[in-house]
Amino acid sequence: MLTSESPTAVIGAGAIGGITAALMAKAGRNVELVCKHSQTTDRALYPGLRLRGVCGEHEVRMQAVTNIGELSSPKDIVFLATKANDCLTAARQLAPFLTDDGVVVSLQNGISEDALGEILGRGRVIGCVVGWGATMHEPGELEMTSEGEFVLGNIDAQPDERLPIIKSFLEFARPTRISDNIMGELYSKLIVNSCINSLGAISGWPLGQLLKSWRVRSIFIAQMREAMAVAAAMKLKVEPGGGGKLDYYRFVKGNGPLAILKRHLYVKAIGTKYARIKSSSLQSLQRGRPTEVDYLNGYIVEKGKAFGVATPVNEAIVRMIKQIEEGSRRITPDNIAELPLA
CATH class of the missing domain: 3.40.50.720 (NAD(P)-binding Rossmann-like Domain)
Structure with missing residues (x-):
């Protein structure tokens, strides 16, 4: 006891x-x-x-x-x-x-x-x-x-x-x-961490520079939407993120122009607020150490496969980071262009 x-x-x-x-x-x-x-x-x-x-x-x-x-x-x-x-x-x-x-x-x-x-x-x-x-x-x-x-x-x-x-x-x-609902709390943190860590790792850019780009924000959003689709298949309730300010269900809802604009403005604001944040996965790669991608984007991919949910953006990111770890790919902003948008 x-x-x-x-x-x-x-x-x-x-x-x-x-x-x-x-x-x-x-x-x-x-x-x-x-x-x-x-x-x-x-x-x-x-x-x-x-x-x-x-x-x-x-x-x-x-x-x-x-x-x-x-x-x-x-x-x-x-x-x-x-x-x-x-x-x-x-x-x-x-x-x-x-x-x-x-x-x-x-x-x-x-x-x-x-x-x-x-x-x-x-x-x-x-x-x-x-x-x-x-x-x-x-x-x-x-x-x-x-x-x-x-x-x-x-x-x-x-x-x-x-x-x-x-x-x-x-x-x-x-x-x-x-x-x-600790698994829903953990998954909430994982969603944002997987976006910030992975995109910084493959590009070498800090968060502020990353999220100025419409394409990068679109990939960021696509990662989040895949993660939420996986959570739905798992019947996992995802708790609000960002200190309770980010309702993921509301964030991913809707495909119209206004919904898309609101998502981009929210993600751009993250980049402005935390402009100098450097991905911990990028820091690991620069020290010649493996990243934690298997427990971030890799977790989303693994659960997606187990529950029959496609996760092409997260899969591409995991593959790219593994190639960087192995030395067959460089860290460069050019990697962003190879990622699917959805």
Whole structure:
């Protein structure tokens, strides 16, 4: 049974995982951080992770190890904050370190809950949306860049007495809300993330430059409409996005000139507001690392195939990003011209 004293771990000491773990430790929770790199482990042990930004300025020393196999004890609660493409390997390594009642809370971008459930058992996996932003300037130097909340829930939409305890841990970092439709919350975030990340990755452009183009906005909108068609086939209710301001059902409704114009104006406004945002997938590619596309656009494509919904735009994007990862395609705005509009 989970309690406020449950032994806890955070796997992944990047911006989200590091800040979450440090603020839990600062509040006196029994939390151990798995850092992956020894430099970060040493920094967490002494003098501590240094936090700044929205969360205030803190230097927090805490228990830390470099590998999952070095955890000091079995854990009741594990917050999995690795990159999405590392989470399944981490889950396999983690399984022996979970107590009989232990749970894993996924803090990934995209949707990895289904795949984690296949490894750990669905009953052990709790879904979580991270609705705030952070960046790691260097190992152990972390900044919370924007406000927001955690949204927590049972992935099968069942009543779950564990959620209030998990919520109490997360609230040391950010306000936390329990949802009875966490998969719809996750999918809502996935839709926008899949558009922003993928188009930035294949073009090399920041968001503001991307969304000045009518063609790019048309592709952005086509991705969203495919995603919503897949959600309808899955009988998944998609929660509002953009802090509750974006009703996806209203957004995709209608094919007349006025409906099309309204969609373009909304997407163009996103580009204006977040003009300097650089796709995290683009940053991964520029570092020679794989992207999280399998858990973003790839999830839409996979579910589309499973439910008989065509997703030609998202399929083309996934294929293009895989080619960039393999080195057979360059990152260039010319890639945009090869994408279908619908």
